[in-house]
Amino acid sequence: MTTGTISAQHSEDIAFARALHGEKIKTGLLANLKSKNADVHNVATDTYLKMWKNPEVETKEDEDKRLNSYTSLVNSYYNLATDFYEYGWGSSFHFCRFHIGEEFFRAIARHEHYLAANTEIKSNMRVLDVGCGVGGPAREIAHFTGAHVTGLNNNAYQVQRATHYAAKELLQDQTEFVKGNFMEMPFEDNTFDAVYAIEATCHAPVFEGVYGEIFRVLKPGGSFGCYEWCMTEHFDENNPQHREIAHNIEIGNGIPKMRKTSECLQALKNVGFDVVMEQDLANMGDSVKWYYPLEGDLRKCQTMRDVLTTLAMTKVGRFTTTNFVRVLEKIGLAPKGTVETQKFLETAADALVAGAQQNLFTPMFFFVAKKPE
Template sequence: MEPAAMLCTAAVAGLGLYWFVWVMGSAEQKGKRAVELKMGSISRDKVQDKYRQYWSFFQRPQEISETADKEKVPAFVDTFYNLVTDIYEWGWGQSFHFSPAIPGRSHRDATRIHEERAADLIGAAPGQRILDAGCGVGGPMRAIAAHSRANVVGITINEYQVSRARAHNRKAGLDGLCEVVCGNFLDMPFEDASFDGAYSIEATCHAPKLEDVYAEIFRVLKPGALYVSYEWVTTALYRPDDPEQVEVIQGIERGDALPGLRRQDEIAAIARRVGFEVVREEDLARAPAGPWWARLKMGRLAYWRNHLVIKALSLLGIAPKGVADVHEMLYSTAGHLSRGGETGIFTPMHMILCRKPAA
């Protein structure tokens, strides 16, 4: 090779290395390096296979709840959270949900305010025992426990999330108020009438039938106790005969382990069928709330930065095969979510406040 060509090649390589180091440095500033990404309890050699199995199962989400396949949903939701938990924490934080944008306030502040609203709606207070049905790694749990000083018990189906939540609780100094249990919220290991209140923040959407999870929450609540849920639903603007809208909704379902989204106008009826009194119902994404999807659109540059890192680490064999596929799926899903918000055909924060009738 000619000396000039060698110098040119070295310069390009140097720039590539500089770019890689800069990207890695940016990722470190977010608090979690890409090289630390795990895939939950999935071994390195099984990640790609598990991702393919997951993707194949959720290709036709609306059909799942109507077939025998609905029995497989909890296992695939568990797989989903093994695949995405570390990526979510790396790119989003410890609260796996959306919140309305608030002018002049950070995303972190908006998230905390959205979580504290749930605590206020159910009147969470010191000494009470409150259920977090579908707690993830416990971001909302910690915010609600710190805000209300209630004892919060979270349940998640994913064992890896249990370990992450417990570690975060200890680090935050809230392990005295926060307890985390591994289990299925469709069949919880809690006694009847053992909670003073309960909440779900964008979690019950994973249930094949909403009636089943609402009935289980009803069972564990004390008479007179309140339950609030922020539900993922299609709105009255959604047209199931519009192919473009169908693709948006199915894209959300496929990329978020959802066995079919419910309609906004059927949530209250489902709650009443299991015995709840519906106290209040409101779409918290409606104006004057700021657009919840703005954060997704603002994060596109960060996504590409992170994706370059993940692809490089996968090629080098540092990250397991399949991680880049999972990250790509999440990016595509973010596009569908943004489109669902912009068109108004989808909301992730249909709030329903219910009461278990007093004995």
């Protein structure tokens, strides 16, 4: 299904990932942190942090540099953040809506099922997951629909883990995970019956670039379903408080530039899609908010099992994790820069909550777009 040979950049990325994370799959935050090559981790940390300045002194030139270096930005981010994501959230790196009394991982799966059903993914289809992370949604959708799912991801470490987890669930013949840039997809035109993306295409420097590639590899008549990260139409780029929230979302999540929902829809139309469904699922009047686990309020937990997920986000949980990691750094069991990673992830959580509470941000602007016959 893939075309061409592995580029020099991809070979370099794979070599860097192996040097940083090692060859073998480890499980658990401590085991993963202990296995890191400290010198290589320092390179990844410096590469990422040097791309950011305080929003009060940032210039358009600084922003343009990030947009032009988006592959390095996103790769550095996920080389640093993946282990913390799995530790705190599981293997599906996305948010979801909650019903009253609904357990966290059940809600996560339902969110994936909702996308699959509305994208009309069915058994025996060939489906592309754009920006697949470590493959949690790909595995769930493969189980749920019976489709064959190809996951595309530019981070070699995540591709390795996704392949490993799929084999553990005996999905090695129903899934495939490919390292590749979603702005230059390694697939022929008209390859896939359906395409989906879950909170991943926000990493693109421009929506038209990734949406155009999705349009190209999707078969005529096929559907593209997506949960997109966007600023809402209430966001004002010229409002310093709004811009600070957006900037902290960007630095905390490896995003070159946050964009509004209207820009998302216009980009779809610009590349040729017909938008057949659009809704902001974060603004549906739910009594249980999508961001409640990030608030760290144990009183809002839906079930006893959810306490563990939410506990890490409480003040005590954050303090404990940060100082635990600080001790690991000091005694050499975690590489230098791990505490910095923990800090920018906390910055991300705070900005996401603030953005949601002020109706400035949504992680689930949902749309289905069709490629004309």
